[in-house]
Amino acid sequence: MVLVTGGTGLVGAHLxxxxxxxxxxVRAIYRNQYNIQKTKLVFELYKKGDLFEKINxxxxxxxxxxSLEIAFIDIDYVYHCAALISFDPKDEDLLRKTxxxxxxNMVNFSIAGGIKKFCFVSSIAALGDIAPHxxxxxxxxxxxxxxxxxxxxxxxxxxEMEVWRGLQEGLDVIIINPGVILxxxxxTKIFDEGISELYQKVVKGLKFYTMxxxxxxxxxxxxxxxYELMKxxxxxxRFTLIADNTxxxxxxxxxxxxxxxxxxxxxxxxxxxxFLWMADLIFSALFFQKRRITKATAKASYSKNLYSNEKxxxxxxxxxxDVHHYIKDSSKL
Ligand SMILES: NC(=O)c1ccc[n+]([C@@H]2O[C@H](COP(=O)([O-])OP(=O)(O)OC[C@H]3O[C@@H](n4cnc5c(N)ncnc54)[C@H](OP(=O)(O)O)[C@@H]3O)[C@@H](O)[C@H]2O)c1
Numbered sequence: 257m258v259l260v261t262g263g264t265g266l267v268g269a270h271l272x273x274x275x276x277x278x279x280x281x282v283r284a285i286y287r288n289q290y291n292i293q294k295t296k297l298v299f300e301l302y303k304k305g306d307l308f309e310k311i312n313x314x315x316x317x318x319x320x321x322x323s324l325e326i327a328f329i330d331i332d333y334v335y336h337c338a339a340l341i342s343f344d345p346k347d348e349d350l351l352r353k354t355x356x357x358x359x360x361n362m363v364n365f366s367i368a369g370g371i372k373k374f375c376f377v378s379s380i381a382a383l384g385d386i387a388p389h390x391x392x393x394x395x396x397x398x399x400x401x402x403x404x405x406x407x408x409x410x411x412x413x414x415x416e417m418e419v420w421r422g423l424q425e426g427l428d429v430i431i432i433n434p435g436v437i438l439x440x441x442x443x444t445k446i447f448d449e450g451i452s453e454l455y456q457k458v459v460k461g462l463k464f465y466t467m468x469x470x471x472x473x474x475x476x477x478x479x480x481x482x483y484e485l486m487k488x489x490x491x492x493x494r495f496t497l498i499a500d501n502t503x504x505x506x507x508x509x510x511x512x513x514x515x516x517x518x519x520x521x522x523x524x525x526x527x528x529x530x531f532l533w534m535a536d537l538i539f540s541a542l543f544f545q546k547r548r549i550t551k552a553t554a555k556a557s558y559s560k561n562l563y564s565n566e567k568x569x570x571x572x573x574x575x576x577x578d579v580h581h582y583i584k585d586s587s588k589l
Contacts, residue, residue, distance in 0.1 A: 257330050260284045261318055261362065262337030263311070264291035266439055266447050267377055267478065269298040271335055274479045276307045285316035285327050285338075297446045301589060318358035328365045333486060336362045337377045339415070341408060341450065344547040348407045355411035356418060363422035373428045375486050376419045380435045380471055380496060380563055381409035392564040395433070395494050406552035416494070423492050430485045431494035434478045435471025435563060438579055440586035441514050458511045464524040465505040468556065471498025471563040472507060474582040477574070484572055495568040499576035504557065510580045514587045529554040 258275055262268035263284030272295060275282050286292050292313060299308040316323035318338050340347065340354040359376065366374045384397030399413055416431060423429050439447075441455055454462075478497055485495065505520070512519040524532070533554035536547060568574050 257281045257283055257312075258333045258335065259327060259331040260335045260337065262339065262377070263313075264295055265337060266450060266452070267434075267437065267475070268335075268337040269295040270439075270475050270479050271337060271482065272311055273299055273302060273304055273307065274483055275335075276310050277304070278483065281312070282310070283312040283314055283327065283331065285314050285318075285323075287315070287317055294446055301440060301442075301446070318361055319353065321361060324361055324365050328369045328371075331369060332372050333375075334362065334366050334371050334373075335375045335377070335482065335486070339377070339412070343406055343408055343550045343553045345407065345550060346547070351407045351411040352414065355408075356414040359415035360418040360421075363418050363427065367422055367425050367427050371427065373430065373486055373491065374419070374422065375430045375432065375482055376415070377482070378416050378419075378431050378433045378494070379409075379412045380433050380498065380561075381406065382412035382416050383433055383496065383563070386561070392562050393496075394564045395496055395567055404552075404555075406550075406556075408552075428491040430482075430491060432478065432482050432485070433494055433496045435473050435496075435498035437475050437478055438472055438582055438586075439475045440589050441511060441583050442587065442589075454508075455511060455515070458508060458520070459515055459517055461518060462508065462520050463522050464528075465508050465520040465522070466524050466529065466557040467503055467505055467560075468558040469501050469503045469560045469562075470556070471496070471500070471561070471565075472502050472579045473497050473499045474577045474579060474586075476582075477576050481568060481572065481574060488572070490571055493567075493571075495571065496563050496565055497568060498563045498565050499579050499582075501562045502579060507579070507583075510583045514584050524557070526558045529557050 258280050263272050264286050296308050299305050314327050316327040340351050383393050385400040385403045386393050419429050509519045533549040533551050536549040
């Protein structure tokens with residue numbers, strides 16, 4: 257049986273559907289019943305609501321060791337997707353706990369349980385820092401602790417260290433490092449945060465765009481590749497999963513055009529982004545709100561990072577979906 261963590265999240269829900277469609281028997285852990293409904297909505301979005309009943313749900317928390325002990329009974333393969341994604345500095349401790357300690361727990365149970373292969377969903381945030389003579393960030397690019405990193409990036413990097421420790425202790429592992437994951441574009445939202453939140457902002461008339469860029473990838477590619485890697489003889493490697501390096505403005509325009517709403521028109525230059533994060537800091541402190549723009553996210557919005565996807569293309573012969581086509585086509589679901 258396959259164990260999936262984070263099955264009530266964006267990646268885990270899509271992964272559960274893919275696993276079931278491929279005849280796998282799956283157990284998914286959840287923390288509260290309400291969030292299971294999000295997974296159901298994902299299945300229904302793809303008109304596969306009938307398959308939802310095939311999930312063996314079990315209440316467990318990756319930080320709660322006794323609950324994991326039960327979750328690991330009769331498990332052969334593990335996909336660890338659960339994580340906290342937050343750029344709010346107030347979440348620093350919880351990020352480290354959930355992402356590093358939670359992953360350490362998953363690795364420890366996998367070693368003890370003789371798990372055949374362990375897939376960890378990491379992020380391009382955990383890849384290294386480009387040196388002046390380099391152009392592309394690859395799986396081999398060194399992490400430079402002297403450079404500024406978001407708490408989220410540090411927590412995902414720390415989580416990867418736990419997975420590599422598992423490898424040293426005899427566990428076969430695969431790490432995938434996806435870029436920003438695109439899900440089907442829709443005016444109705446299933447998930448509150450991440451890309452779904454961005455779609456809603458565009459619907460509501462988002463005015464600003466930036467000329468920064470990063471790697472984007474369609475959820476269907478992420479899931480397909482994770483499964484292929486787990487089924488292959490490839491092990492103890494990590495793979496960057498991005499279809500392309502794309503400018504934020506271009507992605508926002510495609511989303512706006514697909515949803516038939518106005519494109520963002522104001523170029524938010526670095527100066528404006530820095531003003532916005534400081535304004536957000538003051539606003540959140542005054543009104544006890546969660547931070548929406550932080551120094552790290554403001555910087556990321558105008559950074560131009562280039563990631564290479566050559567390694568996965570060579571390993572599996574992957575042909576990625578074009579992200580603009582994916583956005584347009586996914587809206588027809
Ligand atoms: N979304 C992206 O663009 C993106 C890009 C690159 C990498 N990733 C990585 O992909 C993975 C999945 O991301 P996502 O977008 O699916 O995130 P998400 O939608 O926020 O889902 C997070 C999942 O983790 C679970 N979780 C959090 N803390 C937990 C805990 N202590 N015990 C058990 N489960 C816990 C959540 O459960 P609850 O429902 O109970 O909260 C939820 O199922 C993460 O590792 C993330 O770093 C995501």
